[in-house]
Amino acid sequence: MSANLAEQFSRLPDLLAAHMLLVAAALAAGAAISLPLGILCARSPRLRGPAVGFASTIQTVPALALLALMVPLVGRIGFLPAFLALTLYSMLPMLRNAVVGLAGVDGAVREAARAVGMTPAQSLWKVELPLAAPVILAGVRTATVWVVGMATLATPVGASSLGNYIFSGLQTRNWTAVLFGCVASALLALALDQLLRALESGVARRRPARAAGAAAGFAALILAAIAPALLPASSSAPAAGHAAVASGPAPSLAGRRVTVGGKPFTEQYVLAHLIAGVLEDAGAQVRLREDLGSTIAFDALIRDEIDLYVDYTGTIWASVMNRDDAAGRDAMAVRVAAWLLDQHGVTDLGRLGFENAYGFAVTRAAAQENSLASVADLNRLDGLSIGGDPEFFGRPEWIAARDAYGLQATRTRPMDSTFMYGAVRDGAVDAITAYTTDGRIDAFDLVLLADPAGALPPYDAILLLSPAAGADRALTDALRPLLGAIPPGAMRRANAMVDLEGESPEAAAAFLASEIGISGEPAAP
Amino acid sequence: MAVVQLRNVSKAFAGRPAVADVSFSVAEGETVALVGESGCGKTTTLKMINRLIEPDSGELMLFGEPAEAAPAPLLRRRIGYVFQEIGLFPHLTVAENIGITPALLGWDKARIAARVDALLDMVRLGASRRGAMPGELSGGQRQRVAIARALASQPSLLLMDEAFGALDPLTRHDLRSDLKAIQAEAGFAIVLVTHDMAEAAILGDRILVMQEGRVLQDAAPAELIARPADDYVAHLLAAPEREAAAFAAARRGHG
Ligand SMILES: Nc1ncnc2c1ncn2[C@@H]1O[C@H](COP(=O)(O)OP(=O)(O)OP(=O)(O)O)[C@@H](O)[C@H]1O
Ligand SMILES: [Mg+2]
Numbered sequence: 001m002s003a004n005l006a007e008q009f010s011r012l013p014d015l016l017a018a019h020m021l022l023v024a025a026a027l028a029a030g031a032a033i034s035l036p037l038g039i040l041c042a043r044s045p046r047l048r049g050p051a052v053g054f055a056s057t058i059q060t061v062p063a064l065a066l067l068a069l070m071v072p073l074v075g076r077i078g079f080l081p082a083f084l085a086l087t088l089y090s091m092l093p094m095l096r097n098a099v100v101g102l103a104g105v106d107g108a109v110r111e112a113a114r115a116v117g118m119t120p121a122q123s124l125w126k127v128e129l130p131l132a133a134p135v136i137l138a139g140v141r142t143a144t145v146w147v148v149g150m151a152t153l154a155t156p157v158g159a160s161s162l163g164n165y166i167f168s169g170l171q172t173r174n175w176t177a178v179l180f181g182c183v184a185s186a187l188l189a190l191a192l193d194q195l196l197r198a199l200e201s202g203v204a205r206r207r208p209a210r211a212a213g214a215a216a217g218f219a220a221l222i223l224a225a226i227a228p229a230l231l232p233a234s235s236s237a238p239a240a241g242h243a244a245v246a247s248g249p250a251p252s253l254a255g256r257r258v259t260v261g262g263k264p265f266t267e268q269y270v271l272a273h274l275i276a277g278v279l280e281d282a283g284a285q286v287r288l289r290e291d292l293g294s295t296i297a298f299d300a301l302i303r304d305e306i307d308l309y310v311d312y313t314g315t316i317w318a319s320v321m322n323r324d325d326a327a328g329r330d331a332m333a334v335r336v337a338a339w340l341l342d343q344h345g346v347t348d349l350g351r352l353g354f355e356n357a358y359g360f361a362v363t364r365a366a367a368q369e370n371s372l373a374s375v376a377d378l379n380r381l382d383g384l385s386i387g388g389d390p391e392f393f394g395r396p397e398w399i400a401a402r403d404a405y406g407l408q409a410t411r412t413r414p415m416d417s418t419f420m421y422g423a424v425r426d427g428a429v430d431a432i433t434a435y436t437t438d439g440r441i442d443a444f445d446l447v448l449l450a451d452p453a454g455a456l457p458p459y460d461a462i463l464l465l466s467p468a469a470g471a472d473r474a475l476t477d478a479l480r481p482l483l484g485a486i487p488p489g490a491m492r493r494a495n496a497m498v499d500l501e502g503e504s505p506e507a508a509a510a511f512l513a514s515e516i517g518i519s520g521e522p523a524a525p
Numbered sequence: 526m527a528v529v530q531l532r533n534v535s536k537a538f539a540g541r542p543a544v545a546d547v548s549f550s551v552a553e554g555e556t557v558a559l560v561g562e563s564g565c566g567k568t569t570t571l572k573m574i575n576r577l578i579e580p581d582s583g584e585l586m587l588f589g590e591p592a593e594a595a596p597a598p599l600l601r602r603r604i605g606y607v608f609q610e611i612g613l614f615p616h617l618t619v620a621e622n623i624g625i626t627p628a629l630l631g632w633d634k635a636r637i638a639a640r641v642d643a644l645l646d647m648v649r650l651g652a653s654r655r656g657a658m659p660g661e662l663s664g665g666q667r668q669r670v671a672i673a674r675a676l677a678s679q680p681s682l683l684l685m686d687e688a689f690g691a692l693d694p695l696t697r698h699d700l701r702s703d704l705k706a707i708q709a710e711a712g713f714a715i716v717l718v719t720h721d722m723a724e725a726a727i728l729g730d731r732i733l734v735m736q737e738g739r740v741l742q743d744a745a746p747a748e749l750i751a752r753p754a755d756d757y758v759a760h761l762l763a764a765p766e767r768e769a770a771a772f773a774a775a776r777r778g779h780g
Contacts, residue, residue: 108611115575115612116674117600117601117629117678119598122598122629127614127616131616
C-alpha cells in the first residue's frame with residue numbers, strides 16, 4: 001500500500017465518525033419532524049399542500065447553496081449549520097412517502113378498524129402505520145442515500161465529513177484522496193441502503209425477526225462509526241507528551257488549545273500546518289479547521305470559533321471592507337490592520353513576507369507570438385477567454401481591471417483554481433487569473449503580464465487572530481517569528497511540492513519550516 | 526328493552542337523501558332483515574347503527590341509552606359488524622383478525638386463543654388456518670373469518686351486511702343454522718342486510734323492506750307474504766318462487 005493510501009486510511013476513523021454523526025443526527029431529526037408531520041397531513045389534507053410544497057422547495061435549492069445559507073442564518077460554522085441543512089434536505093422523501101403511504105391504506109380497512117372498536121390512535125398504530133410502513137421505509141432509504149451524499153458537501157461550512165478527502169484532495173491534486181472520499185461515501189450509502197432494504201422487506205413480508213435484525217445492524221453500524229467521535233479525544237495528545245519529556249523550561253503554551261483555520265487551497269493547507277507545527281513546539285494542542293469557505297473563515301474568526309488563520313490584504317480590502325478604490329501595498333496593509341482592530345477587534349499580527357496576488361498569466365509561447373507584456377495587450381487576441389476562480393470574477397478588482405484595460409468583450413470561464421493552470425497550458429483558455437505564488441507558473445512556463453494601471457490590488461499574506469486569541473500574549477509571542485519570514489520563492493516552492501510533486505501539505509510545511517529556519521526542533525538557547 | 530331504536534333517522538350525501546325518516550327498533554335476541562334494491566340505503570342504515578356514519582337528524586338509542594352517551598369506540602366493541610366488502614386487516618393473521626376486539630377489550634391471551642379456536646371451528650375453517658394471512662384465503666374463507674371476527678367479543682348486537690354473499694350454498698346453509706344456534710344460546714340481536722328473500726324469511730323474525738331510503742313495510746315474514754303493502758313488496762317477495770320455477774324449468778329442459 002502506498003504511503004498516500006495509508007495516509008488516507010489513517011484519516012478514515014475520524015472522518016467516517018464525523019460523517020456518520022452528521023448523517024445520523026440529520027436523519028433522526030428529519031424523521032422526527034417529517035413522520036409526525038406526514039401523519040398530520042394524512043389526517044388533515046389542508047395541511048398537505050403547504051407541507052409537501054415547503055419540503056419540495058427546499059429540495060430545489062442546490063445542496064451546496066443550502067449549506068452555505070445556513071451559516072449566516074445560525075450565525076456560526078461547523079456541525080450546526082450542516083446538521084440543519086441536511087435535516088431540511090432529508091425531509092422531502094420521508095414526508096412525501098409518509099403522506100402517500102398513509103393515503104394508500106384501503107378505506108375499507110380503515111373503516112373496519114373503527115368498526116372493531118379502535119380509537120383513532122389505535123387505528124393509526126395498529127393498522128395504518130403497519131400497512132404504510134414499507135412505503136414510509138422506502139422514503140427513509142431515499143433520504144439516507146441523499147444525506148450520505150450531501151454530507152460530503154458539509155466540509156466548506158466547517159463540518160468534518162468524508163468530503164474533507166474530496167475538497168482538500170481536489171485542491172492539492174491528490175486524486176487518491178478524492179477517489180478515496182468518493183468510494184468511502186458510496187460504500188457507506190450502499191451499506192446503509194442494503195440494511196434498510198432488508199428492514200423494509202422484513203416489514204413488508206411481516207418477518208419481525210428479519211426486520212429486527214436489519215434494524216439492529218443499522219443501529220450498530222451507526223454506533224460503531226460514531227464511537228470515535230463520542231469518546232474523549234485521545235489522539236490530540238502528542239504535543240503534551242512532547243512537552244512532558246522536554247527538559248528545559250515549561251513551554252509557554254502548554255495545555256493551551258488553539259484552533260487554526262484555513263481556506264481550501266494548497267497554500268493555506270501548507271501555512272496551516274506550518275503554524276500548527278510552531279504552536280505545537282510551544283506546547284499547544286492544535287486543532288485544524290481547514291477547508292473553510294473564504295468569508296466563512298473570517299466570520300468564524302470574529303466569533304472566536306477559530307483562533308487564527310492567514311488571509312490576504314486585498315481580500316479583506318475588497319470582500320470584507322467592501323472597498324473598490326486602489327491603494328498601495330504598504331498603505332493597504334496599514335489600513336486593513338487598523339480597520340480590523342477597530343471594527344471587529346481582530347488582531348492583524350503582521351505580514352508573513354510574501355504576496356499571493358492575482359496576476360494575469362499566459363503561456364510564454366503565446367506571449368512571444370503576440371508580444372504580450374501588459375494586461376492591455378490581451379486585446380490583441382480574437383475571442384479572448386480568461387479562466388479564473390469563481391470568486392475572482394465576483395470581485396471589484398475584476399471590474400476594475402476589465403474597465404482599465406477594455407476587456408469588456410472577454411469570455412470569462414470560472415473554474416476550480418486547481419484546473420486553471422492546465423487549462424491555459426493546454427490552450428482551453430487564452431489567459432488565467434493565476435495566484436502569483438503558485439508553483440505551476442514556473443513549472444508550466446507561464447508568464448505574468450504587467451499591470452501598469454494598478455488595477456489588481458496587493459495581496460500580502462497576513463496573520464489574523466480572533467479577538468480572544470489576539471489578547472493572549474503567549475500565543476502572539478509564539479507566532480511572531482513567522483512575521484516577515486516567508487519569502488515568495490520559498491512559498492512558491494512549497495506550493496509546487498504539493499501541486500506538482502504529490503507531496504503532502506505536512507511535508508511541504510516541514511520543508512518551509514526548515515527553509516526559513518524555524519524547524520520543528522526547539523530553538524537552541 | 527330495545528337493543529336498537531331508530532326514530533325518524535335521515536341521512537343525505539351531498540344533498541341526495543340516502544336514508545329518509547326511518548324508524549324501527551330491534552328487541553333483545555331478535556333478528557331483523559333489511560331488504561330492498563341496490564342503493565336503497567341498507568348499508569347506510571346499518572353503519573348509522575354503530576355510528577360509522579353519523580345521521581343528519583333523528584334519534585338513535587343503543588342498549589337503552591342515547592347513542593352519544595358513550596364514546597363510539599367503546600360502543601363498537603359491543604357490536605359485531607360484518608362488512609359487505611369483508612374488510613379484514615391484511616397485515617394480521619386470521620387468528621389476530623378474529624381476536625382483535627377481545628384484545629382491545631383487554632382479554633388475556635389464553636382466553637382469546639380459546640375463543641379464536643371455537644370460532645374457527647364454528648365457521649368451518651380448520652385450526653391450521655390460524656396463522657394464514659387474509660391474502661392467502663379464498664373469498665368465501667375470508668367472509669367466514671369476517672363473521673368469526675364479528676362474533677369474537679360476544680357482542681350484544683350483530684350487524685351483518687351480505688355476510689353470506691360469497692359462500693357456496695352448502696356452507697351458507699350450515700353457517701345459518703349455526704348462527705341461529707349460537708344466537709339462541711347467547712341471545713344477541715341481529716340486523717342483517719340481504720338480497721336473498723329466502724334468507725331474510727328463514728333468519729328474520731321481522732323483515733324491513735326499504736325503497737329509496739324509506740321503510741315501505743316492517744312485518745314478520747308470514748305477515749309480509751300474506752299481506753304485502755304494495756305491488757313492489759309482493760314482487761320482491763315472490764323472487765324465490767320465481768327462481769324455483771325457473772330452476773324446475775331448467776331441470777325439465779335437461780331431463
Ligand atoms: N359515502 C357515501 N358518499 C356518497 N354517497 C353515498 C355514500 N354511501 C352511500 N351513498 C349513496 O347512498 C345511497 C344508499 O347507499 P347504500 O350503500 O346504503 O345502499 P345499499 O342499499 O347498501 O345498496 P347495495 O345493496 O348495493 O349495497 C346510494 O345512492 C349511494 O350511492
Ligand atoms: Mg350495501
